[in-house]
Amino acid sequence: xxxxxxxxxxxxxxxxxxxxxxxxxxxxxxxxxxxxxxxxxxxxxxxxxxxxxxxxxxxxxxxxxxxxxxxxxxxxxxxxxxxxxxxxxxxxxxxxxxxxxxxxxxxxxxxxxxxxxxxxxxxxxxxxxxxxxxxxxxxxxxxxxxxxxxxxxxxxxxxxxxxxxxxxxxxxxxxxxxxxxxxxxxxxxxxxxxxxxxxxxxxxxxxxxxxxxxxxxxxxxxxxxxxxxxxxxxxxxxxxxxxxxxxxxxxxxxxxxxxxxxxxxxxxxxxxxxxxxxxxxxxxxxxxxxxxxxxxxxxxxxxxxxxxxxxxxxxxxxxxxxxxxxxxxxxxxxxxxxxxxxxxxxxxxxxxxxxxxxxxxxxxxxxxxxxxxxxxxxxxxxxxxxxxxxxxxxxxxxxxxxxxxxxxxxxxxxxxxxxxxxxxxxxxxxxxxxxxxxxxxxxxxxxxxxxxxxxxxxxxxxxxxxxxxxxxxxxxxxxxxxxxxxxxxxxxxxxxxxx
Numbered sequence: 001x002x003x004x005x006x007x008x009x010x011x012x013x014x015x016x017x018x019x020x021x022x023x024x025x026x027x028x029x030x031x032x033x034x035x036x037x038x039x040x041x042x043x044x045x046x047x048x049x050x051x052x053x054x055x056x057x058x059x060x061x062x063x064x065x066x067x068x069x070x071x072x073x074x075x076x077x078x079x080x081x082x083x084x085x086x087x088x089x090x091x092x093x094x095x096x097x098x099x100x101x102x103x104x105x106x107x108x109x110x111x112x113x114x115x116x117x118x119x120x121x122x123x124x125x126x127x128x129x130x131x132x133x134x135x136x137x138x139x140x141x142x143x144x145x146x147x148x149x150x151x152x153x154x155x156x157x158x159x160x161x162x163x164x165x166x167x168x169x170x171x172x173x174x175x176x177x178x179x180x181x182x183x184x185x186x187x188x189x190x191x192x193x194x195x196x197x198x199x200x201x202x203x204x205x206x207x208x209x210x211x212x213x214x215x216x217x218x219x220x221x222x223x224x225x226x227x228x229x230x231x232x233x234x235x236x237x238x239x240x241x242x243x244x245x246x247x248x249x250x251x252x253x254x255x256x257x258x259x260x261x262x263x264x265x266x267x268x269x270x271x272x273x274x275x276x277x278x279x280x281x282x283x284x285x286x287x288x289x290x291x292x293x294x295x296x297x298x299x300x301x302x303x304x305x306x307x308x309x310x311x312x313x314x315x316x317x318x319x320x321x322x323x324x325x326x327x328x329x330x331x332x333x334x335x336x337x338x339x340x341x342x343x344x345x346x347x348x349x350x351x352x353x354x355x356x357x358x359x360x361x362x363x364x365x366x367x368x369x370x371x372x373x374x375x376x377x378x379x380x381x382x383x384x385x386x387x388x389x390x391x392x393x394x395x396x397x398x399x400x401x402x403x404x405x406x407x408x409x410x411x412x413x414x415x416x417x418x419x420x421x422x423x424x425x426x427x428x429x430x431x432x433x434x435x436x437x438x439x440x441x442x443x444x445x446x447x448x449x450x451x452x453x454x455x456x457x458x459x460x461x462x463x464x465x466x467x468x469x470x471x472x473x474x475x476x477x478x479x480x481x482x483x484x485x486x487x488x489x490x491x492x493x494x495x496x497x498x499x
Contacts, residue, residue: 014123126489278361319349
């Protein structure tokens with residue numbers, strides 16, 4: 001990048017990262033910040049006070065490392081948008097009815113961010129990478145004359161299906177939500193029912209926001225996807241063609257964290273002592289433990305959680321079970337103690353209430369399988385760890401991720417859930433019984449030919465994931481190209497930034 005006519009002077013690319021305030025969106029953006037900064041770029045990471053407090057340990061780690069990452073906590077306008085005080089993250093919204101207000105509050109960050117970039121930024125911005133849920137960042141990018149890249153927080157398969165689904169309105173005249181509909185423009189035949197389709201902009205009053213977000217996504221100058229070529233090459237190619245945009249695959253982003261401390265600090269502080277957790281795993285046989293977690297947003301009801309616990313107990317396998325029941329945890333805790341569950345499984349079960357150091361657990365040699373809600377971060381972490389998975393999708397694009405895991409990659413065992421649980425809705429119905437859980441665990445951990453073949457494929461994917469992020473690997477090289485292209489597109493001429 002030349003400045004003031006000096007063609008020999010090159011400045012760092014300066015990326016402004018704007019994640020949606022939800023853990024599943026913030027975590028990969030944090031990883032991307034470390035990745036870009038570690039490759040020579042400067043990064044401004046936009047957040048809010050409450051969300052910054054959650055990632056304080058990582059911010060301290062970044063400060064100590066000397067990486068050029070600036071955290072920018074902007075005041076979140078809860079009161080102005082009718083949100084309860086402190087509702088700065090989707091996972092603390094008391095109801096999905098408040099999603100429309102949440103998106104309005106996010107849009108009000110536009111002027112504070114633009115003002116900071118105009119007057120207080122240590123260097124001019126050269127690119128904005130933002131979540132699909134922040135369409136207003138397109139206006140900021142255009143104001144500064146810089147590219148805006150979309151970061152969908154999906155894998156390529158799910159992002160491709162969502163793009164086709166909305167662009168071509170494939171469900172427009174479909175009355176039966178359970179009727180399979182053919183999805184065009186995929187590299188193979190694929191059918192999807194509306195009941196299992198991604199709806200990540202859901203909530204009352206969000207129709208106009210969804211249209212604005214999708215329209216801005218179509219205007220984006222490119223797309224950054226947290227995946228790697230050996231995992232989803234055909235979907236990346238199809239997505240790029242139908243969207244008409246360049247796609248940079250830069251994942252698995254979780255692998256940019258090299259040490260146990262870095263891995264454990266991702267997202268927010270753990271609710272369990274990391275050392276205790278790893279020591280417990282050290283006491284178990286190689287590949288013997290099943291790790292169970294359904295992510296940060298799923299609100300699994302006590303009745304369903306009890307069936308999970310009973311199924312894990314009946315499987316007679318060691319397990320780490322992460323329970324996120326929120327204000328309903330007291331009911332689960334009463335069952336754990338009153339029914340003697342904790343006492344019965346104390347020698348082979350570790351129960352965690354709240355946030356767990358997931359990536360650190362998955363990478364431990366004692367862990368041999370992962371029961372997951374199929375969120376994309378968890379899916380990729382399971383792939384990167386080389387683990388087979390039990391799939392239990394809840395909402396969003398998770399049913400699509402299950403299809404990828406089970407049918408395309410052939411490293412998964414479905415638990416059998418057929419119905420979407422709407423985010424934010426408390427559904428007292430028990431979909432999966434104890435016997436379903438026991439059967440799925442038994443199949444996943446089976447030592448016969450089928451189980452071993454599944455584990456072999458999972459190990460191969462894990463090795464390919466690691467190679468993608470190493471020097472010379474596809475994601476490593478794509479990150480270098482991304483930084484280089486952003487530097488080449490932004491040139492200072494007579495003090496003005498042009499693209």
